Amino acid sequence: MSKQSGRGRVAGLPAWDRCAVMGVVNVTPDSFSDGGRWFDTTAAVKHGLALVAEGADLVDVGGESTRPGATRVDEAEELKRVIPVVRGLASEGVTVSVDTMRASVAAQSLAAGAALVNDVSGGLADPAMIPVVADAGAPFVVMHWRGFLEGGNVKGVYDDVVTEVVEELRARVEAVLAGGVSPDRIVVDPGLGFSKDAEHDLVLLAHLDRLLALGHPLLVAASRKRFLGRVLAAGPEAAPPPARERDAATAAVSALAAYAGAWAVRVHEVHATADAVRVARAVEGAREATRTPVSTDASGAQATARTPGTTRTPGAPGTARTPGANTAESSPEGAS
Numbered sequence: 001m002s003k004q005s006g007r008g009r010v011a012g013l014p015a016w017d018r019c020a021v022m023g024v025v026n027v028t029p030d031s032f033s034d035g036g037r038w039f040d041t042t043a044a045v046k047h048g049l050a051l052v053a054e055g056a057d058l059v060d061v062g063g064e065s066t067r068p069g070a071t072r073v074d075e076a077e078e079l080k081r082v083i084p085v086v087r088g089l090a091s092e093g094v095t096v097s098v099d100t101m102r103a104s105v106a107a108q109s110l111a112a113g114a115a116l117v118n119d120v121s122g123g124l125a126d127p128a129m130i131p132v133v134a135d136a137g138a139p140f141v142v143m144h145w146r147g148f149l150e151g152g153n154v155k156g157v158y159d160d161v162v163t164e165v166v167e168e169l170r171a172r173v174e175a176v177l178a179g180g181v182s183p184d185r186i187v188v189d190p191g192l193g194f195s196k197d198a199e200h201d202l203v204l205l206a207h208l209d210r211l212l213a214l215g216h217p218l219l220v221a222a223s224r225k226r227f228l229g230r231v232l233a234a235g236p237e238a239a240p241p242p243a244r245e246r247d248a249a250t251a252a253v254s255a256l257a258a259y260a261g262a263w264a265v266r267v268h269e270v271h272a273t274a275d276a277v278r279v280a281r282a283v284e285g286a287r288e289a290t291r292t293p294v295s296t297d298a299s300g301a302q303a304t305a306r307t308p309g310t311t312r313t314p315g316a317p318g319t320a321r322t323p324g325a326n327t328a329e330s331s332p333e334g335a336s
Helices: 003-007 041-054 075-090 103-111 129-136 161-178 198-206 208-212 226-232 247-260 270-289
Strands: 020-026 058-062 096-099 116-119 140-143 186-189 264-267 294-296 302-304
Touching: 020 041, 020 270, 041 058, 041 075, 041 270, 058 075, 058 116, 075 096, 075 103, 096 103, 103 116, 103 129, 116 129, 140 161, 161 186, 161 198, 161 208, 198 208, 198 226, 198 247, 208 247, 226 247, 247 264, 247 270, 264 270
Parallel strands: 020 058, 020 264, 058 096, 096 116, 116 140, 140 186
Antiparallel strands: 294 302
């Protein structure tokens, strides 16, 4: 099975022939990545449309910061921030995802035109979330989550981060399925940066195949996160570059995730990642086109088809011998 066919489709959303690009619109005054640049509704809608123009396939709108230590906003404020932006983007034909942990915000966003619910708690923060999503028949992102990151409540201790994240996600997916959400509408997300150190995030990225083995499309959200800052820091004691200087590193992760088979990547800066996922898909296509099938000739011996664009070396194993060539195989004098 190719990575493309293994990437999966999400019912209720467009089908893309490569890893999709999810652009981020934070309608918050305290986002870790952009510091409230899109807090105004008009600015947020304009930014979302600009992300689409740069290559975003869908836009994720959120009205509550989930950075460590962030204080939750109340329901009324989150609705005030999110709904006008969702409605404005959806009216322009944009495929909109709503980033929320509240069932009421999810319900009203879906009514306003959102197509996907992206809940970083996987339905754990609000018991009403799963019934709302199930009743709406909406696609749902289930992220690995160990609780709110307030007051040092990180719980980022693992004996084997890949195995534990996979098993905890599996259990959460089973709960979501039991709640009535259709299996072809579930997306999984390893939750990079949530209750995880830089080393945990990198190990998870190195083992995306284990997450794909859960059998659901995979969303990778690495954009501008702390682990990239640690990777880019000049030394162990050096300060990491600020969030907005991590976009090239984000694009690198996007290419790796796309090539590994991710369904989508979630990013703040779209242009470089849009290029990265297209390059990854082109390389996938080249690999698929040049995969060498093994056939059996009339004598029962295996014969390998030549890869397009390659040349045969006379005398090389499995190739036709050049008549009269002075090789050890064709000349008795060459034998020892």
